[in-house]
Every structure is written in structure tokens, then in C-alpha cells.
Amino acid sequence: MPTTSAQRRVSHLATLTAVHRAFHWLHLYQPQLRQWLLEIVRIPAPPFGESARAAWFLERFHQLGLTNVHQDDEGNVLAELASASPSPDAPVVVLSAHLDTVFPANIAIKPTEEKNSHRISAPGICDNAAGLTGLLAIAAALRYANITPPIPILFTANVGEEGEGDLRGMRHLFERGPYRARIAAAIALEGSGSSAVVTRALGSLRFRITITGPGGHSWTDAGTLNPILLLSQAITRIAALELPTEPTTTINIGHISGGTSINSIPESATALLDIRSIDPAQLTATAATVHQIFDEVVITSTKKSTPPKLQIETIGKRPAAALPEDSPLLQTLRAVDRHLPLRTELRLGSTDANIPLSRGIPAIAIGAGGHGGGIHTLQEWYDPTNRETALRRILLTLLDTLQTTAEQAKPS
Numbered sequence: 105m106p107t108t109s110a111q112r113r114v115s116h117l118a119t120l121t122a123v124h125r126a127f128h129w130l131h132l133y134q135p136q137l138r139q140w141l142l143e144i145v146r147i148p149a150p151p152f153g154e155s156a157r158a159a160w161f162l163e164r165f166h167q168l169g170l171t172n173v174h175q176d177d178e179g180n181v182l183a184e185l186a187s188a189s190p191s192p193d194a195p196v197v198v199l200s201a202h203l204d205t206v207f208p209a210n211i212a213i214k215p216t217e218e219k220n221s222h223r224i225s226a227p228g229i230c231d232n233a234a235g236l237t238g239l240l241a242i243a244a245a246l247r248y249a250n251i252t253p254p255i256p257i258l259f260t261a262n263v264g265e266e267g268e269g270d271l272r273g274m275r276h277l278f279e280r281g282p283y284r285a286r287i288a289a290a291i292a293l294e295g296s297g298s299s300a301v302v303t304r305a306l307g308s309l310r311f312r313i314t315i316t317g318p319g320g321h322s323w324t325d326a327g328t329l330n331p332i333l334l335l336s337q338a339i340t341r342i343a344a345l346e347l348p349t350e351p352t353t354t355i356n357i358g359h360i361s362g363g364t365s366i367n368s369i370p371e372s373a374t375a376l377l378d379i380r381s382i383d384p385a386q387l388t389a390t391a392a393t394v395h396q397i398f399d400e401v402v403i404t405s406t407k408k409s410t411p412p413k414l415q416i417e418t419i420g421k422r423p424a425a426a427l428p429e430d431s432p433l434l435q436t437l438r439a440v441d442r443h444l445p446l447r448t449e450l451r452l453g454s455t456d457a458n459i460p461l462s463r464g465i466p467a468i469a470i471g472a473g474g475h476g477g478g479i480h481t482l483q484e485w486y487d488p489t490n491r492e493t494a495l496r497r498i499l500l501t502l503l504d505t506l507q508t509t510a511e512q513a514k515p516s
Contacts (some may be wrong), residue, residue, distance in 0.1 A: 106439035109472050110394065110432075113504055114439040123503070125249035130241060130495045137237050138488065145226045148209040151269035154179060157203045161236075161261040168243050170259060178276035181261040182283075185243065188252050195288035195513050196258045197506050199242060199498075201235035201472075202265030202273065202292075202456055206480050223487040230476030230486040235293035236261060238472030240413045241495050242502065252352055254510035257502070258283060265456050270310075270420045274459040288509045289433055289469040291502060292456040295469025296486060298494035301437060302453035307387045307424025308380045312417045313338075313398060318410050318447040319371035329405055331373035332362050338401045339375065340393060351383035353390055376419075382452060384424045387484075422454055423462035432508050433466040433501075440500045444493060470498060 106114075110123040117123055149157040161181040165173045181203070187194065205228035207213075215226040226233075243259055248254035262273030271363055278284055294302070315331040339357055347353045355377065362373030377394065381387040395416060402414045441448045455469035473494025 106442055107435050110435040110439035110504070111442065112261060113372050113507065114436065114443050114500060117500055117503055117507075118443060122249045122251050123499070126245040126251060126499055127496055129248040130246040130492050130499070133241075133244070133490070134492065136244075136313075137241055137491070140240055141224070141229070141233050141237045141488070142215050144236050145215055145229045148207070148211070148213065149204050149228070150206075150208050151204045151264055151266050153209050154203040158240045158261065158263070158291060160291065161203070164240055165243070165259065168240070169247050170243060174278065178273055178281075178441045179263040180277060180281075182290050183243075183259045184254060185246055185257040188257050190256070194255050194286065195509055196256045196283060196286050197502065197509060198258045198287055198290040198460075199239060200274075200276070200290065200292045200430055200456060201258035201294070201309075202232050202260050203236065203261050203263055204266045204269055205231065206266045211482070221487070222483055222489050225485040226482065227482050227484050231295045231479050231484070232293075232489070234296050234474060234476060234486050235472045238293045238491075238495060238498065241472075242499055245495075245499060251503075253503075253506045255288075255506055255513065257506065258287070262456065268310075268419055269284055270329040271332045271422060271456060271459055274456045278459050278463055278465070285384070287460070287465060288513070289505050290460040291498065291505070292464060292467070292469040293472045293498065294469045295454050295471055296476035298473050298490070298497065299441075300449040300451045300471060302451045302455050302457055302469035303427040303434060304382065304450070304452040305423065305425045305458035306380055306382060306452050306454040308378060308420060308422040308454060309386055309387055309391045309418065309422030310379075311377045311391075311394075312374060312419050313377055313399075313413050314372055314374045314415045314417075315402065316372040316415075317369075317412045320369045322367040322369055323502045325369055329380065330369050330409065331412060332370050333400055334373055334405055335360070335362070336374040341401070342377075342467050345393065347390070348386060351386050353379070353381040353382055353383075353386050355379050355390065355394070378420075380454070382424055387424060401434055422458050425458065425461035427461060427466060427468065431466050433468060433505055436504045437470075437501050438506065440497055440504070443500070444497060446493070446497060467514070470501075472498070
């Protein structure tokens with residue numbers, strides 16, 4: 105349940121004329137949101153290849169009249185809605201959505217709009233064209249309503265959320281970017297939905313594991329160490345591990361490669377391995393066990409004349425963390441949901457919120473409304489029906505977070 109003070113603040117916010125003007129924009133301009141959605145999804149944006157979509161966002165942020173529109177050193181597109189009394193040291197609240205998708209640039213994106221339906225099918229249409237559209241919607245509604253926040257809003261279309269992007273956009277923003285010491289809270293817009301919100305960050309460690317040997321001919325060099333067989337031995341042992349359910353922990357081998365032909369002993373074999381857990385200590389312990397298994401398999405095989413080489417490269421590290429139950433941000437969200445009314449469903453997930461949460465900064469990842477499915481597949485779809493309610497939810501949560509943050513920042 106929300107606190108009485110949070111409920112009172114949100115109820116008051118919802119009565120303000122300016123807020124009603126913003127709500128009016130969200131209702132009136134749904135066709136504009138659909139147009140933005142279609143334009144966004146047509147622009148390829150694989151991890152490390154988001155530049156074209158970033159350029160599109162730079163134009164939109166300029167058109168919306170935001171200030172300090174620019175791209176940072178990592179490729180994130182940033183813009184501010186300034187406060188009435190700008191200060192270089194004032195805290196800011198981040199509202200973000202990630203630019204990238206899981207799909208490579210060579211995937212042709214041709215959105216299909218179903219007849220007699222609002223449903224649109226296209227890879228990346230929900231994750232995260234829906235979130236990016238919501239980001240623009242909130243910026244446009246605030247500008248239309250002439251709302252000046254008490255502290256700046258930092259609108260962020262960030263890179264590198266998916267896969268081997270490894271949250272690089274958020275890492276830069278929170279660890280090396282010029283705003284890093286000023287960010288007081290963060291709200292990440294992620295896909296569809298109007299009830300679920302991620303408040304617990306699922307941690308993960310990802311490795312590229314390669315075993316190499318001399319290789320050779322399958323007949324004349326028979327008996328030479330075979331990296332694929334060694335890799336397979338280790339994977340078989342990993343598959344037999346009894347992983348804890350408290351805390352929940354998983355291991356996945358997502359890709360295996362190696363060899364050149366059926367009658368060649370391969371010179372190398374590689375596997376991509378993903379470990380996830382809700383507990384940082386368990387994540388580290390499981391990774392140590394995996395390393396030990398590979399070490400033992402390789403050491404056992406060194407009786408051969410030419411020992412194999414093992415390389416374990418860390419290619420992803422997402423920290424586990426959680427938003428405290430008594431966090432003002434969570435109290436605000438619950439008060440907003442009670443007002444609208446919506447159901448608050450707290451979830452565990454691996455999102456852009458991982459980075460701020462791991463640094464003790466209040467953060468959530470929240471859906472931008474509508475409904476979606478087939479996420480990360482070529483059959484992905486999105487239906488924006490009733491998106492407006494979720495956008496109101498985001499707007500009210502953002503406005504109250506700005507106000508409470510500004511109050512906390514005042515000198516005592």
C-alpha cells in the first residue's frame with residue numbers, strides 16, 4: 105500500500121490543469137504515436153549499430169523543443185527539459201528507453217498492420233519501439249502542457265541494452281558520463297504493459313569459452329586432442345549440476361561453434377555461456393564452479409603430448425540488485441496505480457534499471473502500455489490499444505518523483 109503522503113501528492117497532481125493538458129495530448133495524438141512507432145521500427149538498430157536510429161532521435165528531440173540535445177561518447181542520445189532555475193549541480197531524473205534490438209541489420213523490417221485491428225507485426229515493434237515511442241510521447245505531452253519541472257528531466261535514448269551490448273549505454277551514463285553525479289532516480293521504458301514493473305535486477309555473467317588444439321586429419325592424426333569433444337565433456341558436467349532454486353540460478357549454453365569439416369580434427373571449439381541469478385554471491389559462486397569444470401577437463405587431457413589451451417573471456421556482466429520496499433519511488437508508483445486505478449505487479453528482470461539499482465540509485469523498468477508478444481522473434485507484434493492509461497501512469501510517476509527529489513535536494 106502507498107503511504108498517505110504519496111497518495112495525497114499524486115491525487116493533487118492529477119487535479120492540476122497543466123497535467124490535464126498533458127493527458128489531453130496523450131489522448132488526442134495517438135495517431136502521431138503510431139506514426140512514430142512505425143518510423144522507429146523501420147530503422148535497423150542492432151547492438152553496436154544504433155547510429156541511424158540515434159540520428160532520428162536527435163531530430164525528434166530538437167523538434168520537440170528540448171534543450172541540450174546531443175549524443176554522448178557512447179552513442180546515447182540525450183536531451184533535457186530544463187527547470188525554471190537551471191543549475192549545473194541540480195539533481196536530474198532520467199527517463200529512458202533503449203534504442204537497440206536483438207535483430208541484425210540485414211533483417212528486413214516491414215511492419216504489417218492487420219486489417220480491422222490495431223495490431224502491428226514487425227521484429228522489434230514491442231521491444232523496444234513501444235518504449236521509444238512512449239519516451240517521445242511523455243516529452244511531447246510535457247511540452248504541450250508547458251510543464252516546467254522543479255529539476256531537469258534527462259530524456260535518454262540509450263544504446264546497448266540487448267545481448268552483448270551488456271548495458272553499455274547505461275554504464276556510460278551512470279559511471280563515466282557528465283551527469284553521473286547528478287542522477288537521483290531513473291525510469292526505463294521497456295516494451296508494453298500497464299501493470300508490471302521491474303524493481304529487482306536479475307544478475308548475469310556471460311562468457312565466451314574457447315578450447316584450442318593442434319588439429320589434424322581424422323585418420324592420420326587420430327588420437328590428437330579434439331577441442332569439440334573436450335568442450336562437450338565440460339558442458340555435460342555443467343548440465344548435471346544441481347543449481348539452487350533459492351536463490352534461483354540458471355545456466356544456459358546459447359551457441360557452440362568449431363571445426364571445418366567432418367574429416368578434420370578441429371583446431372578450436374567455442375561456446376557462449378550465460379549464468380543468471382537473483383543473488384550476486386550465488387552468481388559468483390556458480391561462475392567459479394563453471395571455471396573449475398573447464399580447468400579440470402583441460403588438465404585431465406594434458407597427458408597428451410600437445411596440451412590444449414583454454415580461454416575464458418567475460419563478455420557480459422549485469423549486476424543483481426533490488427529497489428528497497430520503502431523506496432519513495434516505489435511508494436509513488438503504488439500511489440499512482442491506486443489513483444488510476446491499476447494493479448502494481450513487481451517483477452524480476454534484466455533491464456537498463458540494473459545499472460542504477462546496483463549503484464543504489466532508485467530505478468524501475470516499466471511498460472509503455474498496450475500489449476505485445478513474440479518478443480525477440482521475427483513474429484513479434486504490438487497492439488497499442490489502451491496505451492494512454494500506461495502513459496498517464498508514467499507521467500504521474502515521473503512528475504511526483506521530480507517533486508519529491510527536488511524537495512529532498514533543498515538545503516535544510
